[in-house]
Amino acid sequence: xxxxxxxxxxxxxxxxxxxxxxxxxxxxxxxxxxxxxxxxxxxxxxxxxxxxxxxxxxxxxxxxxxxxxxxxxxxxxxxxxxxxxxxxxxxxxxxxxxxxxxxxxxxxxxxxxxxxxxxxxxxxxxxxxxxxxxxxxxxxxxxxxxxxxxxxxxxxxxxxxxxxxxxxxxxxxxxxxxxxx
Numbered sequence: 187x188x189x190x191x192x193x194x195x196x197x198x199x200x201x202x203x204x205x206x207x208x209x210x211x212x213x214x215x216x217x218x219x220x221x222x223x224x225x226x227x228x229x230x231x232x233x234x235x236x237x238x239x240x241x242x243x244x245x246x247x248x249x250x251x252x253x254x255x256x257x258x259x260x261x262x263x264x265x266x267x268x269x270x271x272x273x274x275x276x277x278x279x280x281x282x283x284x285x286x287x288x289x290x291x292x293x294x295x296x297x298x299x300x301x302x303x304x305x306x307x308x309x310x311x312x313x314x315x316x317x318x319x320x321x322x323x324x325x326x327x328x329x330x331x332x333x334x335x336x337x338x339x340x341x342x343x344x345x346x347x348x349x350x351x352x353x354x355x356x357x358x359x360x361x362x363x364x365x366x367x
Contacts, residue, residue: 220247224324226315226345229287232330236360237295240328243358249325250301253292254318255284256311266294281306311346319355327357 227233227241237253244251274335288304296302307314319327331346350357 190337191199220244220249220325222252222322222324223249224252224254224315224319224322226289226327226349227255227291228311229255229291230330230332232332232360232362234291234295235362235365236328236330237291238366239358239360239364241296241299242366243328244300248300250303251296252318252322253288253302253316255288255304255306256314257281257284257306258311259306259308271345277308281308284344311345312352315345315349316352319353322354326355327353327358329357329359330361330362332362 220243221307223240223244225233225237225367227237237251240251243249257277260276260280284306285304288306292304306319307318315327315329318324327349329346329349331344346359352360
């Protein structure tokens, strides 16, 4: 009996990879993929930068923008052991000022490019942002990453990281060094 010689198959020729166009167009049905974008705003330069990133994204998908500002309850420690004191007048003043500032931000940064609305909520920022996303049925949250480092980050955490972990929709985080072209 003769041994068969094994014949190696010639290696398959690879086709050159097609390079995607720099600005791919959305596929069929993609227009309805993103209809509402939530942008948490604390009026910092970082959150305004995230808003500037969200505006062209909303325009590209024909989506609306929803801005949310969260007023944290103002609690002051009391003297003489009476416990903590809540000052509702301060909170209400911050809510009114927040509404005014949000409208000014919409006028200045969005200027009618896309449909935009705003709300002010009171509570813990990450909880209220997540509630707003759930109640409004937003499709994506665009949030700035910034804030605490070191021991403060360990003690307080990051609102953005909590949103990323707990949100029921996609979250796009915008780092401080990312600038809108």
